[in-house]
Amino acid sequence: MYLLRPAAYNVRRIVPNGLRTMAGQADPLTDLKVDNDGVAILTMQRMPVNSLNLDLLQDLSNSFDEVAKNKTRAMILTSASPTVFSAGLDIMEMYKPDLKRAEAFWSTLQEVWLKLFGANFITAAAINGHSPAGGCLLSMSCEYRAMVAGKYSIGLNETALGIIAPPWFMDTMCHTIPMRQAELALTTGKLFPVDEALKVGLIDEIATDKDDAIAKCKAFIKKFDRIPPLARSITKLSIREGPLKRLQATRKEDVAEFIKYVGNPKIQQGLEMYIQAMKQKAKK
Amino acid sequence: MYLLRPAAYNVRRIVPNGLRTMAGQADPLTDLKVDNDGVAILTMQRMPVNSLNLDLLQDLSNSFDEVAKNKTRAMILTSASPTVFSAGLDIMEMYKPDLKRAEAFWSTLQEVWLKLFGANFITAAAINGHSPAGGCLLSMSCEYRAMVAGKYSIGLNETALGIIAPPWFMDTMCHTIPMRQAELALTTGKLFPVDEALKVGLIDEIATDKDDAIAKCKAFIKKFDRIPPLARSITKLSIREGPLKRLQATRKEDVAEFIKYVGNPKIQQGLEMYIQAMKQKAKK
């Protein structure tokens, strides 16, 4: 991968704000490079499973801004983990949260989605491993998805965890696969094996490995070589206008809904049980 | 089928209101049992073809309430007829109707749909025979459809009878099959043979007989064994919110539209011709 852009762009960005420090995070949570095709490769590297906590979400939000600011034509989102694209929202952000942080967490998740689903630049996901819940949301928000073959799965499985995917998660899925399939998948919390994901249209192509997934994303991006970028991006945002406007108009209510949700003792009880089970599993 | 619930629930309910008596109906119009899986089986038995008159609609509306009140996790809708799931709306409710009754008829049909399409519990249809018009609406309002193989058909064939399916019938179809297919089906009044219904997505599975259809519905219901019911139902209602809100906001206008329709002399003339033709056919 050849570094085309000036150093200030290609090297890791400075820590964007105090929150990363606050969380005591030292290593960069993502890696952002621009290769010789002018395509930005944004790699999530919050090990082990790219759980989307506030810090990773803020890093993603800032990274999208950088890609936009540098007028990079396209961005491929992928993971540094060999088996997980992203495990979705970090459950620890929901377990007995500080109110301010919980608000920032959800609001930043909204921002990440608004910036990614509504990106002016071309977006594609090289899904090199499991992609449940929030991981699926990120990949569905891109314009193209190549997923590595293997025993991985992808889907909005929120209901299986007793959680409810907010309307904009649903909108994003209905933008990708038929309504009927979306209802079935959302209510059953279905995680699609790779071949089923292709069949239903949740992904566009199956890749042999991560490099192949990135190559397939680049082949998609290449389709726009002769398409004037402004016409392309206005057209994209026009067809995505409905879901974007819907969240923009209800951001506050959507945060309030999340705060109400995490404040529910039953939900906290469920999360505690889940965390205990995870800890038991980890001990073995 | 083992009766799990207390007698007050499993035996036939008392006649819910005066209207059933008014119509001179003695036999119960539906049978409602809960089996040992905790699944309610609601069998329409207004012979010979489960025409949806006011009485059957009120029975269905009450039955849905009972299923909800008893917190039964799931309901399978089927028919006692060997060849007909439901023939749809009873044309006699539209032919020279009493105004009050016509209003009650349409309003109850709205209620039946709002309760079934918007049910908190899991819903599935074991379609053991013909399922035109209102019969198709009932089955599409469920979350899953298994249809018995045979020379049966299913579809919203209203236009073929010179009738117009109201917007919420259309919404229900567009929630089930792609818009393009819905437009073709609705304008041509298409009744899909079983195999075509499967292909277009109007049904989910083909069953060998009624028992198999019920078994297939139960296999669908089993998918929710580990899904927290509240997360499931909120998710379902969220994705069905659009059509539900649309009718809720226009119930009065929708009843007025029906009253205007049945008050149209041309429509009455058409119905009279249709009824005469049926009578002639019956004589042969």
Next chain:
Amino acid sequence: MYLLRPAAYNVRRIVPNGLRTMAGQADPLTDLKVDNDGVAILTMQRMPVNSLNLDLLQDLSNSFDEVAKNKTRAMILTSASPTVFSAGLDIMEMYKPDLKRAEAFWSTLQEVWLKLFGANFITAAAINGHSPAGGCLLSMSCEYRAMVAGKYSIGLNETALGIIAPPWFMDTMCHTIPMRQAELALTTGKLFPVDEALKVGLIDEIATDKDDAIAKCKAFIKKFDRIPPLARSITKLSIREGPLKRLQATRKEDVAEFIKYVGNPKIQQGLEMYIQAMKQKAKK
């Protein structure tokens, strides 16, 4: 083709207004005949490629009115060109346009779409050649599409020309093919070869030649032989209500958007380059 209707209908209509004269157009831009099935065949014949300029659009708008006024049950739209259905909007209407004419041009395009997408009569397109951009819009606005096999293509390729398809173009495509496919097609400006167009659902059938395409359209129209026309048309308009209302509510803003667009020096520069390139190509 047998002329069933009175001469006043079957002969070419008088020039509908001053604008045709203004444009110095002498030959009729369309041919409208009603055959012995009561089906109107409307043939675009603005040679060589049926570019949709103001005159052809006004002719189409008037022709739709005539079909409606004469209560012809169905209309098939086709082209007199052996290789092009319609090349889409005439770029000369956008290049350094007179403001008044540009407003009339866009407003008439809106009218053509509102009348065709919202036609009471049955509509089908016999697509006998290339059908890009506006040509694709016209055919998608019909209820059925049979396309002649060959090296032709169809699609909304606006982005490829640096142009943005307005929301109602997009609505029309989303009414025809799945959202996911529409987004891919619209952003990449994809022109579908005939077989791919069939696969994605952009056309309904492949025909061997123009006569076969018309025959296939007639077979579609025949499906409505026993469907009461009023029920059919109300049902059609009901399912098409969303896109129709959306444009009706925003016609002025939509014209203003077009005027702003053609007033943009960059767009004019792009058009000039395109026109020069076409001229160079024509010289060779």
